[in-house]
Amino acid sequence: MKKIRIITTLFCLVSVSGYSQMSFTKTGKVEFDATAASSPERIEGTTHAATAVLDTRNGQLQFSILIKSFAFERALMEEHFNENYMESDKYPKAEFRGNVLNMAATDFAKDGTYQVKVKGKLTLHGESRDIETEGRLQVRGSSIQATASFQITLADYKISIPGLVADKVAKTARISIDCKLEPLK
Amino acid sequence: MDDNKTKAWKYVSVIAILLVTNHYLQAQDTDLLKLVDSEKPRKEYVKNAFKSPRVIQSQSIEFLRPGTMDFRILHRFGQLDQGYKNFFGLDQASMRMGFDFGIKRNLMAGVGRSTYKKELDGYVKYAPFMQSTGPGSFPVTIAVVAGVTMDGTSWADPARKNYFTSRLAYYFQGIVGRKISDAFTLQVMPTVIHKNLVQNAGDGNDIMAAGIGGRLRLSRRVALTCDYFHVFNPLTDNNYHDPLSVGVDIETGGHVFQLHFTNSTGMNERAVITETTGRWGKGEIRFGFNLSRVFQLKKQKVK
Numbered sequence: 466m467k468k469i470r471i472i473t474t475l476f477c478l479v480s481v482s483g484y485s486q487m488s489f490t491k492t493g494k495v496e497f498d499a500t501a502a503s504s505p506e507r508i509e510g511t512t513h514a515a516t517a518v519l520d521t522r523n524g525q526l527q528f529s530i531l532i533k534s535f536a537f538e539r540a541l542m543e544e545h546f547n548e549n550y551m552e553s554d555k556y557p558k559a560e561f562r563g564n565v566l567n568m569a570a571t572d573f574a575k576d577g578t579y580q581v582k583v584k585g586k587l588t589l590h591g592e593s594r595d596i597e598t599e600g601r602l603q604v605r606g607s608s609i610q611a612t613a614s615f616q617i618t619l620a621d622y623k624i625s626i627p628g629l630v631a632d633k634v635a636k637t638a639r640i641s642i643d644c645k646l647e648p649l650k
Numbered sequence: 651m652d653d654n655k656t657k658a659w660k661y662v663s664v665i666a667i668l669l670v671t672n673h674y675l676q677a678q679d680t681d682l683l684k685l686v687d688s689e690k691p692r693k694e695y696v697k698n699a700f701k702s703p704r705v706i707q708s709q710s711i712e713f714l715r716p717g718t719m720d721f722r723i724l725h726r727f728g729q730l731d732q733g734y735k736n737f738f739g740l741d742q743a744s745m746r747m748g749f750d751f752g753i754k755r756n757l758m759a760g761v762g763r764s765t766y767k768k769e770l771d772g773y774v775k776y777a778p779f780m781q782s783t784g785p786g787s788f789p790v791t792i793a794v795v796a797g798v799t800m801d802g803t804s805w806a807d808p809a810r811k812n813y814f815t816s817r818l819a820y821y822f823q824g825i826v827g828r829k830i831s832d833a834f835t836l837q838v839m840p841t842v843i844h845k846n847l848v849q850n851a852g853d854g855n856d857i858m859a860a861g862i863g864g865r866l867r868l869s870r871r872v873a874l875t876c877d878y879f880h881v882f883n884p885l886t887d888n889n890y891h892d893p894l895s896v897g898v899d900i901e902t903g904g905h906v907f908q909l910h911f912t913n914s915t916g917m918n919e920r921a922v923i924t925e926t927t928g929r930w931g932k933g934e935i936r937f938g939f940n941l942s943r944v945f946q947l948k949k950q951k952v953k
Binding site for chain 1 (some may be wrong): 681685694716832870904944
């Protein structure tokens, strides 16, 4: 009887500790590119301060990005990005909350590259939209390199592009994500 | 024994229920970000109190970003009260062309040349304190401006001994301002102007003035602006008046257009504050615009 109790209690503990199998980063790289085909200059920004957490047990995946952390080659573009388009004082963060859909296809105990489907809610500029994209998880030892690239329509997030700059700023932006996730201790 | 067995089964079933609920809880949306969220509030400088480093005539609490150059054309037409004969002043124009440079977050400098009195001017603007939020925040921006102007016209009296220094005037200005809300910014500007040479014996070399400037943002790209100086000891010989300017800032991509009405002709601190002859009440006002185009001289670090 005692044996059963000890074993079940241990089993229980293992399952509880397994609950916190999280991988995360706070220095994830996210780029966006909204350069129109006819634009003489690149409309693009990069941040190296994205926070991302992946629960390797159930595939829950969440991102949080400070809008003001995006850097641009041109100061004025950065100012306009924050002031006129993203209104980063009002909406300081962009967030993604979703799941890896095909968790069965991945094995975090084994090194390798796994194609994954991710679905969830992207919130930016105060607007939430469901998005679905394909990405890649590259498992190497305890770290996971997560990459993805997808397109969003700016109007979906109530980001309006005035006619005067329509030849420079595209109606859609390509978002590229490159994060190295490490186990959360 | 039987008793023990049932006890054991009871225990196992309780554990099983626990596990199931545990699993069920996991499947719920949990806030994973909270697990790693240790964001400390950071000190952040308040930006974009004004659309450009000038309210209209006056310097503002806003600085150019480091590594950028602002090419500015300031333009003032003739007086509106001249009627159709001079097409409400549009037949005449006075301008100042300037280059301003952002050096540090809180340091900038610029040079300009005006058609009025063929005057050359240069200044340095520095803010020892800047409005910020978060830990160690400061409620206002305090800036100081030091400038010099050089009259380029020929000597009024070539017969007497004229010194180069007589062409020069200096100005020193303090600016205290605050972006009170996203839409509203207000600043005050105590100013002293020193002229090396004055026209009349009764004129003081030092002229004191106090100014006020503000911005009211109407939309993301359009703002109302206004600046005004009260001169405490104006020059004696003519009827000089306090300069008042009201305008609209319109931002389009890389340009800022500042359209405005003003009673002053000159476009540097000395000319605006000490030599404004127009009177608003008499319709002696001018339409003018400032055109600003910012160039990135040094690319910012991205990677």
